[in-house]
Amino acid sequence: MSRLALSKSRYCLGERCPKALYLQTHEPELAAPLSEGALRTMEEGTLVGAEARKYFPSGVLIEADFREPEQALLETQRALERGASVLFEAAFVYKGTFVRVDILEKNGHAWDLIEVKSSTQVKDEHVSDLAIQHFVLEGNAMRVQRTWLMHLNRECRYPRLQELFVKSDCTDRVKKRENSVGKNIEALTKMLGENMPPAVEIGPYCDSPRPCVFKAACWAHLPAHSVFELHGTWASTKFKLYERG
Template sequence: MHGKQYQLSKSLFIRGLQCHKSLYLQKFQPELKEEVTPEKQRLFDSGSNVGLLAQQLFPGGVNVPYEGLSYTEQIERTQSLIQQGVDTIYEAAFSYQGVFVKCDILHLGSDGWAIYEVKSSAKVEEYQLNDVSLQHYVVSGTGLPVKKAFLVHINTKYIRHGDIEVDKLFAIIDATDITKEKRDFIKDELEKQLNMLDGDEPVIDIGAHCDNPFSCDFKSHCWSHIPSPSVFDYRGTGKPNSFQLYQKGIIRLEDVPSDMLGRRTKIQHEGMLYQKNHINVAALNKFLESFWYPLCFMDFETTFMVPVPMYDGMRPYQQVPFQFSVHVQQEPDGKLEHYEYLSDGVKNPQSEFIDRLLAVIPRDACIVTWNQGFEISRLREIATAFPDKRDIINHIINNIRDLMKPFQSMTVYNWQFNGSYSIKAVLPALVPELSYDDLEINNGGTASSAWVCLVQTNDAGEKETIRKQLLQYCHMDTLAMVRILEKMKEMAI
């Protein structure tokens, strides 16, 4: 370990700002933490890639690595580089009053030393201002005159053309004044955190802070007294304030006064408690009347929202559609036709994707999607990139109907949905004979990761396996919609 002289790091301080108990547990009982999910890991990884890219804003700097060096050695290395006259240091290390910090970029400009804190987010968040303010406090405290402090984040207006232009990909925000304003706050909070760590585990109950600004990784520990189901399982708009109920000692559903529940929550409540289903036949019929033949069930798979655009013409965080599945039914009870596309990822898939899609959608078809906003957003992005296709894409968008709506509005509710209206929750409840469970890839996040593997691997066998798995998954998404619509029609009679 690194010794008691470095009691806090930047990330521990930010953790402590969210909740002192979280900081305490991280220090003394880290084994109680939940495992890092693949989604979170991907987020961390994309953050470190962005950090490396941002170093090119100040090329030629010297890195002070974490690996192989103790905290003390990193601090000594940083001091030695400053004394040698190095004007750009990546991952510069400092310690002051028991706090160890690493600055993403420390640069000596014409105004003097400046700290640049790099974030992969699209906008500045409050915790980031606290982060850079802590750095300013610590680095200045060591005696280095810091004239400026900046936050570097992703500029979402940037559009990639050729190699990444780092000066355009990043937006640099001057946070110097804020760091000065926050100085006393940082000093007081540091003192509080260090005192707290010298005492017993703080007594802090669960609350909204468990998810703000981050979902705390000690939730499975702190929330273990909450039964399932509980007042925290209500979902969607109109749900009661679960923490207010909790603070009144109302945790179990049985104890919730029914006059506290609105229409939607009541349906969910009775589903969780009595396994009761709900259907508004008149509203369902009205919804189904808005469909016509040919029916075209359509689903897209896209890349993750990554900060650095993968292809020319793309913005940061833009999701690239790389796959679709389409099931077409020309007439009631007609045979199902299936069409699909999966890009090899060699170049931006958008152009081939839209050409193949337009070729299989019957003219004037009723396009059925699940959560239409997602598909519509991708189509609008493609229409912007290919103005010659704008009219036909707009025509398709106008013909889209969202099969999710009756579930979202609770026109149809099955207790097994558990408050969710995701297709992954609706399908097993309404069409139990069809399941995602047997598929190797069974959610959008895994599909995105798998596609990246497919693009990157040189192993032909692995490529073929992933390809088959992706095709099976996307096929299931549209087939699920076909079967759910059939069930809805049965329910509407």
């Protein structure tokens, strides 16, 4: 895969901030090390994903890791040819965008796309994640019937682990983004081929939904004592003051 290729995580990063995606691609040395909290969240996500697979005992795991996209694509094709009805980490590529699907479950003559998250509710970022996967699957003639977010059940109590997850139907929310995904891919791919990063001002997205690893690089122009050090002030107010100069 080309280093300019998109993945679902890179697409979602570019949708949040194209400059962050550009820096990740061309100037990765500017990224701050991942915090302990971020690393812990990644570990939790891996554990939750493995637990979710237990709900689909007939599932076939595509074992090639993230460093072997071509092998993952080959394993996925073979599993489909053998008639697998549930796949874990299935790999697909379309228009230079590579995705791995947490769970792909046969539904009649179509498929259900299931994304697993360690959160307890559907967030907007999850819908973006599902939308790019839906786009790539449809581009591979894999008709998607429903799109689901399989997330933790806040009402679950030990030892009733059979109630650990709930599924939220995101089909309608994903369909509303169908027309924008292809355009976003084209725009992000073109942007990555430029010689300079896009001009993107700092904003609330630098910290939401989580702090960006390039924040220090993008905020380096601020003076030692800026409006962002004001205590007891809403972030939105700080940015309004910043924009006024």
